[in-house]
Amino acid sequence: MSEFDLIKRLQEIISIKPAAGHPSCVIGIGDDGAVLAVPPGRQLVVTTDTMVEAVHFRSRSAACDLGYKALAVNLSDLASMGAEPAWFFLALTLPSADSAWLESFAQGMADLAGTSGIELAGGDTTSGPLSITITALGLVETGKALTRSGAQEGDLLVVSGTLGDAAFALHTMNAGGTPDIASRNALDRPVPRLQLGRCLQELATSCIDVSDGLLADLGHILLASGKGAEIELERLPGSNSMNALEESERLELQTAGGDDYELCFTIPPQRRSELEQIEKETGNRLTVIGEITASGELLCKTPDGGIYLPMKRGYEHFSRNEAGDK
Amino acid sequence: MSEFDLIKRLQEIISIKPAAGHPSCVIGIGDDGAVLAVPPGRQLVVTTDTMVEAVHFRSRSAACDLGYKALAVNLSDLASMGAEPAWFFLALTLPSADSAWLESFAQGMADLAGTSGIELAGGDTTSGPLSITITALGLVETGKALTRSGAQEGDLLVVSGTLGDAAFALHTMNAGGTPDIASRNALDRPVPRLQLGRCLQELATSCIDVSDGLLADLGHILLASGKGAEIELERLPGSNSMNALEESERLELQTAGGDDYELCFTIPPQRRSELEQIEKETGNRLTVIGEITASGELLCKTPDGGIYLPMKRGYEHFSRNEAGDK
Numbered sequence: 334m335s336e337f338d339l340i341k342r343l344q345e346i347i348s349i350k351p352a353a354g355h356p357s358c359v360i361g362i363g364d365d366g367a368v369l370a371v372p373p374g375r376q377l378v379v380t381t382d383t384m385v386e387a388v389h390f391r392s393r394s395a396a397c398d399l400g401y402k403a404l405a406v407n408l409s410d411l412a413s414m415g416a417e418p419a420w421f422f423l424a425l426t427l428p429s430a431d432s433a434w435l436e437s438f439a440q441g442m443a444d445l446a447g448t449s450g451i452e453l454a455g456g457d458t459t460s461g462p463l464s465i466t467i468t469a470l471g472l473v474e475t476g477k478a479l480t481r482s483g484a485q486e487g488d489l490l491v492v493s494g495t496l497g498d499a500a501f502a503l504h505t506m507n508a509g510g511t512p513d514i515a516s517r518n519a520l521d522r523p524v525p526r527l528q529l530g531r532c533l534q535e536l537a538t539s540c541i542d543v544s545d546g547l548l549a550d551l552g553h554i555l556l557a558s559g560k561g562a563e564i565e566l567e568r569l570p571g572s573n574s575m576n577a578l579e580e581s582e583r584l585e586l587q588t589a590g591g592d593d594y595e596l597c598f599t600i601p602p603q604r605r606s607e608l609e610q611i612e613k614e615t616g617n618r619l620t621v622i623g624e625i626t627a628s629g630e631l632l633c634k635t636p637d638g639g640i641y642l643p644m645k646r647g648y649e650h651f652s653r654n655e656a657g658d659k
Numbered sequence: 660m661s662e663f664d665l666i667k668r669l670q671e672i673i674s675i676k677p678a679a680g681h682p683s684c685v686i687g688i689g690d691d692g693a694v695l696a697v698p699p700g701r702q703l704v705v706t707t708d709t710m711v712e713a714v715h716f717r718s719r720s721a722a723c724d725l726g727y728k729a730l731a732v733n734l735s736d737l738a739s740m741g742a743e744p745a746w747f748f749l750a751l752t753l754p755s756a757d758s759a760w761l762e763s764f765a766q767g768m769a770d771l772a773g774t775s776g777i778e779l780a781g782g783d784t785t786s787g788p789l790s791i792t793i794t795a796l797g798l799v800e801t802g803k804a805l806t807r808s809g810a811q812e813g814d815l816l817v818v819s820g821t822l823g824d825a826a827f828a829l830h831t832m833n834a835g836g837t838p839d840i841a842s843r844n845a846l847d848r849p850v851p852r853l854q855l856g857r858c859l860q861e862l863a864t865s866c867i868d869v870s871d872g873l874l875a876d877l878g879h880i881l882l883a884s885g886k887g888a889e890i891e892l893e894r895l896p897g898s899n900s901m902n903a904l905e906e907s908e909r910l911e912l913q914t915a916g917g918d919d920y921e922l923c924f925t926i927p928p929q930r931r932s933e934l935e936q937i938e939k940e941t942g943n944r945l946t947v948i949g950e951i952t953a954s955g956e957l958l959c960k961t962p963d964g965g966i967y968l969p970m971k972r973g974y975e976h977f978s979r980n981e982a983g984d985k
């Protein structure tokens with residue numbers, strides 16, 4: 334399969350009809366670049382994420398899951414900013430042009446592109462160690478993008494879904510076990526909270542998606558907002574599948590495991606009652622886990638009133654002393 | 660150096676002040692995505708290109724040249740569509756966080772970002788085999804993007820600059836020699852023809868940048884336009900540094916070497932006289948090398964009236980039978 338055949342085949346499988354009322358490409362795949370028209374009254378939200386073999390995924394991961402997840406992690410970023418998916422660009426580096434692998438990869442990506450209404454608008458394929466970079470473009474009403482920086486003292490801290498499932502699946506596999514199907518799906522097929530992000534546009538004062546782990550990502554909100562937070566650890570939403578774990582182990586997975594792709598956001602306390610309606614609309618469980626404080630500190634409180642000191646706060650690609658820095 | 664320190668340092672070095680009148684990011688680096696406002700009357704042009712170590716560049720390439728070139732190849736795509744550079748996103752995969760390497764890489768990228776007025780708006784850094792993916796966003800007046808598809812029978816075929824210099828530098832190094840500085844610069848520091856692309860917006864009927872080699876890229880124009888072409892090989896603009904080469908060797912470098920990042924475009928024959936003015940404005944040599952025909956064929960004519968049959972037409976990442984396809 335030549336590079337051109339490969340691009341064409343990817344395009345055939347992944348390309349979806351844009352949703353009704355959704356802006357299609359003016360010029361799509363097949364020229365030096367795509368030409369896109371942003372409708373009046375909208376701004377672009379752009380995000381890019383790379384997945385590298387053996388770093389972000391296991392070498393024997395199913396191609397369809399990789400295709401799905403590479404797009405999902407980008408859509409999760411669009412969700413956290415309250416944007417509607419519009420177009421994406423796929424830069425795919427492959428050791429060889431294996432047709433069966435590619436068909437499966439593209440099908441996994443197409444599954445999610447179809448349900449989320451995002452159009453493949455261009456890309457690049459090249460030979461080399463397996464790596465997938467997606468740049469996703471979303472649209473948001475002008476001035477309405479959710480950011481990390483608006484959390485206020487007294488705001489309630491909310492997370493969607495459950496935390497720690499993906500990390501639990503990985504933990505189980507690393508120990509030679511077979512994770513339950515729900516945890517496995519959380520790891521391989523996370524569902525970006527796009528509808529939730531849209532619903533939060535007029536409610537949340539800040540928002541982020543939980544990709545590196547709750548404490549790390551919440552830390553970004555606190556830093557950007559110049560605030561602190563208190564979390565009640567017993568409130569962290571978790572799946573029953575983790576019940577057999579030691580408390581400390583479960584807490585580490587839930588606070589620092591990462592790969593959750595749930596939304597963590599803040600809302601004014603007087604608007605708490607609106608959460609229930611949004612739960613109904615989106616089908617996403619929403620849990621208040623704490624509140625924003627004026628201090629710059631992030632405190633995790635245990636049920637007995639003690640303070641939890643996490644072993645780690647989340648995933649970092651480059652550990653601090655790797656380059657010999659002091 | 661942590662991932663966050665690394666991103667911050669890249670941002671410090673690469674970030675440029677946008678040119679006067681140029682739209683800045685509404686929200687730049689530091690959130691889940693960038694927020695960008697496309698001015699009224701403009702469309703977006705988006706392109707993405709990956710460079711992988713040992714595939715697109717030599718393992719011992721200077722970091723500053725890699726930073727420069729990774730951006731240059733994307734800007735060249737914007738140039739070929741007549742777009743003005745606006746924002747770019749950098750997905751960088753690094754084996755380790757080597758501060759010195761990173762400073763040099765970022766400086767090379769900053770050099771070109773500064774002269775071309777493109778703003779770093781976001782990115783992702785991750786550990787893994789060295790690879791650089793850039794997604795560049797440009798702006799073009801609505802409906803005015805240059806494409807590959809408008810070439811008409813009788814149109815003149817024009818290329819900018821000289822062809823084969825980058826391939827000659829690589830050829831020389833592969834043979835253990837030291838290329839002259841001009842060829843070396845063509846390989847490591849190609850200048851995207853941004854101003855030329857803007858000038859061609861109202862003149863060219865089709866346009867592409869020469870990245871995979873003249874014949875391969877011209878082939879894209881012919882396919883998209885449903886046309887053929889005749890090229891007079893003795894007209895191909897070349898540097899004197901290639902004079903010592905065998906004719907056949909020189910021709911292969913010029914027609915199929917690739918990495919030229921010159922523009923190849925078509926114009927109506929009655930507007931030939933406008934080329935001189937554009938040469939003056941841009942400082943780019945422009946050479947008419949042939950014309951568009953109604954046939955679907957691409958013919959390369961030798962000075963004695965013969966037909967040149969190229970050994971290869973350009974660079975392909977995946978050769979045809981690699982995956983066992985028939």
